[in-house]
Amino acid sequence: MKIAFAAPRLPRSGTLVVAVMEDRKLSPTAQKLDQESGGALTRAMAASRFTGRGDDTLAVLAPAHLDVSRILLLGIGKPEAAEPVARQNRGGQIVAQLNAAGEKQAAVAIDRPGGEAAEIAADLAFGARLRAYRFDKYRTKEKPEKKPTLEDLTFLVENPAAAKKAFQPRDKVADAICFTRDIVSEPANVIYPETLAEAARSLKRLGVAVEVLDEKQMKKLGMGALLGVGQGSVRPPRLVVMQWKGNPKAANAAPLAFIGKGVTFDTGGISIKPAAGMEDMKWDMAGAGVVIGLMRALAGRKAKVNAVGVAGLVENMPSGMAQRPGDIVKTMSGQTVEVLNTDAEGRLVLADALWYCQDRFKPQLMVDLATLTGAIMIALGHEHAGLFSNNDEMAERLVAAGKAVGEKLWRLPLAEAYDKLMDSDAADIKNISGSREAGSITAAQFLQRFVNNVPWAHLDIAGTTWSKKDAPIVPKGATAFGLRLLDRFIAEHYEG
Numbered sequence: 001m002k003i004a005f006a007a008p009r010l011p012r013s014g015t016l017v018v019a020v021m022e023d024r025k026l027s028p029t030a031q032k033l034d035q036e037s038g039g040a041l042t043r044a045m046a047a048s049r050f051t052g053r054g055d056d057t058l059a060v061l062a063p064a065h066l067d068v069s070r071i072l073l074l075g076i077g078k079p080e081a082a083e084p085v086a087r088q089n090r091g092g093q094i095v096a097q098l099n100a101a102g103e104k105q106a107a108v109a110i111d112r113p114g115g116e117a118a119e120i121a122a123d124l125a126f127g128a129r130l131r132a133y134r135f136d137k138y139r140t141k142e143k144p145e146k147k148p149t150l151e152d153l154t155f156l157v158e159n160p161a162a163a164k165k166a167f168q169p170r171d172k173v174a175d176a177i178c179f180t181r182d183i184v185s186e187p188a189n190v191i192y193p194e195t196l197a198e199a200a201r202s203l204k205r206l207g208v209a210v211e212v213l214d215e216k217q218m219k220k221l222g223m224g225a226l227l228g229v230g231q232g233s234v235r236p237p238r239l240v241v242m243q244w245k246g247n248p249k250a251a252n253a254a255p256l257a258f259i260g261k262g263v264t265f266d267t268g269g270i271s272i273k274p275a276a277g278m279e280d281m282k283w284d285m286a287g288a289g290v291v292i293g294l295m296r297a298l299a300g301r302k303a304k305v306n307a308v309g310v311a312g313l314v315e316n317m318p319s320g321m322a323q324r325p326g327d328i329v330k331t332m333s334g335q336t337v338e339v340l341n342t343d344a345e346g347r348l349v350l351a352d353a354l355w356y357c358q359d360r361f362k363p364q365l366m367v368d369l370a371t372l373t374g375a376i377m378i379a380l381g382h383e384h385a386g387l388f389s390n391n392d393e394m395a396e397r398l399v400a401a402g403k404a405v406g407e408k409l410w411r412l413p414l415a416e417a418y419d420k421l422m423d424s425d426a427a428d429i430k431n432i433s434g435s436r437e438a439g440s441i442t443a444a445q446f447l448q449r450f451v452n453n454v455p456w457a458h459l460d461i462a463g464t465t466w467s468k469k470d471a472p473i474v475p476k477g478a479t480a481f482g483l484r485l486l487d488r489f490i491a492e493h494y495e496g
Contacts, residue, residue, distance in 0.1 A: 001095070001132045002152050003125050005160035005167070006107075012067040014105030014152075015059075017094055020045070020052040020073045029109040033071065037063035041073065053077055054086060057097050072097060072106070079112075084123045085406040089472035091127025096470070099148045106150065110157040121155040122166035128153055129174040130473040135185040172300030173487055177480045180293030184465070184478035188265035188282045192235040193313035196264060196285060200240045200292045200311065206299035213239040223352040224329040225337055229345040230314035232269060232322025239353065240288075242295045242309040246302060247496050255306040256494055257363035258295075258486065259353050261346040261370035262288025262313035269316045269342030270324055283478060284346070286465040287369035288313060290482045297487050304495045308361050312353035316345045328427045332356055333450055336427040344431045346372050347446045354450045365394060365455040368447065369482050370462075375439030377463040384410040385481060386460035388444035394455050401489040406473075407481055409459065412441055419445045 008029075010016070018030040024045050026034055034041040040063050045051075050058040056075030062068045074090060076082060098106050108124060110117045134148065157163045183191055183199050191199070197212045204210050215236050218227055223239070230237035240262075245251065263284040267273060273281070288311035295309040323329075327339045329348070333355040337348065350368055357366060376386040385402075387409040389395035395411055402409040418441050424430035429449060433442040444458050464481040467474050 001128070001148075001150050003128065003167075004152070004154045005121060005163040006154050006156055007160055008109065008156045008158065010066065010068070011105070011107040011154070014068055014107065015070045015072050015098060015101070015103050016062070016068045017072045017074050017106060017108040019076045019109070019111060020050075021079055022052045022077050024050070024052050027109070027111040029111050030073070033063075033066070036065065041071065045073070050075065054090070055093070057093060059097070059101060070101070085404065087120055087123035088127030088130070091124035092131030092472035094124070095128045095131040095150060095153070098150045102149045104149050105152045107154045107156055110155055113158065115162065117157045118159055118162035118166045121157045121163040122170055125153075125155055125167050126170040126174060127473045129171070130177060131475060133178050133181055133475055135182060135477055169301040173297045173484065175300055176293045176297035177483055179296055180289045180480040180483055181478040183292070184283050184286045184289045184480070186282070188315070191282070191285070192264045192315055193230070193238040193262070194235065196262060196288065196313050197238040197240050200242060203242060203292070203296050203299060206296065207244070208295050208299050209243040209245075211241040213241070221356065222330065222332045223356070225331045225348040226312050226314060226352040228323045228327065228329040228339065229263070229269075229316055229348050232319040233315040233317040235264070235315040237312075237314040239356070240292070240311040240313060242292070244295055244298045244303070244305070244307045246298060247304045247306050250306060250496060253306065254362055254364040255308045256490065257308045257310065257357050257361055257366045258291045259350065259357055259366060259368040260288035260291030260309070260311045261285070261350055261368070261372065262311045263346055263349065264313060264315050266316045266343070266345065267318060269345060270318050270322050271341045271343040272318055273343060280466065283466055284371050285313070286371050286461060286478070290369050290461075290480060293480060293483050294486050297483060298490070303490065305490055307490070308357065308363060310353050310357045312349040314345070314349055316342070331450070332359070335429060335449065338424040338427040338430040340430050340434065341432045344443070346370050347431060347443055350447055351450045354447065355452070358452050358454045363454060365391070366451060367398070367457045367459065367486065369459045371465050372460045373440045373443050373462055376460040379412070379440060380410055380463055382463045382467070384408045385464045386440050387411045387457060388414055388441070388460070389457040390414065390448060390451070391455040391457070394457055397493055398457055398485070398489055401492065402485045405484040405488050407464070407485040409485070412444070414441070414444060414448060418442055419448070422446050
């Protein structure tokens with residue numbers, strides 16, 4: 001789908017989208033069309049349940065004097081209350097409605113003055129791009145009525161150059177989100193540690209420095225926890241290290257660091273999962289996918305920040321070489337871990353990745369993302385991701401950023417009483433508490449033992465990384481949850 005910005009004009013084909021406010025109050029463009037058509041829009045609204053609320057749409061056949069085929073009335077509620085995320089959702093609504101109608105071309109009239117119109121157009125276009133995403137590369141046959149039809153979407157705005165400029169950084173973030181959704185959606189026979197590392201290497205063309213550590217290098221560093229998870233698979237583990245140096249003036253300052261769990265397929269290992277639903281475990285690498293995508297977004301929009309991304313990549317498989325329950329491994333930190341359950345593997349991967357990151361880069365803060373626990377879905381469902389942090393200011397900033405972009409976080413506690421549950425009789429720490437209680441919290445307590453007092457936050461995205469239904473800007477499937485949140489977090493507080 002091609003997105004463009006142009007000066008206000010009546011299009012000669014396709015659909016014209018116009019805004020209607022609460023209580024059926026027509027925007028200036030809609031008013032003009034209604035007057036010229038003898039009240040056709042007013043009559044259409046009166047014959048329907050459309051009232052102009054923020055989630056309302058109504059398609060009307062265009063009056064005979066117009067060249068367009070239809071007019072789409074877009075409810076915007078109270079325009080003064082519209083925030084960027086609401087505008088983005090409406091952009092997604094537009095795309096969904098037009099594809100459902102089989103439309104190929106459409107124009108959206110923006111009836112607001114000055115710079116505000118440019119921002120509105122940019123937000124609508126951003127939402128449209130995100131909703132237009134599809135992962136369909138493996139479909140060889142598809143019913144015509146299910147294929148998207150929209151090819152051109154133009155936003156009609158007083159200053160199209162300003163709108164285009166406002167859209168450019170959003171467009172780069174959209175590129176990164178689509179990239180992330182692609183790699184998270186790929187099956188495990190396509191994306192595994194080596195190929196996911198190659199996907200990260202593609203960021204070099206944007207100016208990101210990328211290193212990939214292999215088994216020998218990780219063994220030399222003492223990453224026994226990460227290597228233990230991957231030892232049952234024929235796919236060798238990798239550790240990807242990405243650096244974006246967008247602020248040369250602060251070259252000697254501590255960078256921001258983002259760490260992702262990248263289990264490209266998780267059978268559970270010897271503690272094997274039930275067969276039902278195991279196919280979903282192709283997206284157990286979503287945390288790493290978001291970290292790679294975030295680095296692409298920062299580089300794409302030339303963010304003035306110095307950031308590091310670290311992704312621990314493994315495949316967790318049962319075999320004669322696989323890690324066993326009861327094994328004890330030594331982490332890069334020197335701490336030993338008793339592995340009581342091989343399906344609690346993500347925390348082992350992150351233990352070495354976190355320690356490596358803080359030890360090498362001395363970052364000012366670390367945020368890790370992981371599809372870590374099923375317990376977080378029991379606690380929060382699919383509406384919020386879990387947030388754990390050792391720093392209140394950092395946690396507050398993350399929650400605010402999530403609220404601003406519609407990627408919601410809910411902070412859960414960390415406390416000494418939970419930490420004691422992770423003590424092992426045979427080693428320094430065990431990888432599960434042995435109880436069903438507070439499963440997400442005890443997993444976070446495990447991770448905290450490897451951050452070495454660096455300001456840190458852990459995002460458990462197990463319930464938000466994959467959507468089973470369409471949402472305004474998130475089609476069914478991989479969500480890339482966390483990328484927009486962290487991009488906002490960085491832009492608001494750390495870019496210089």
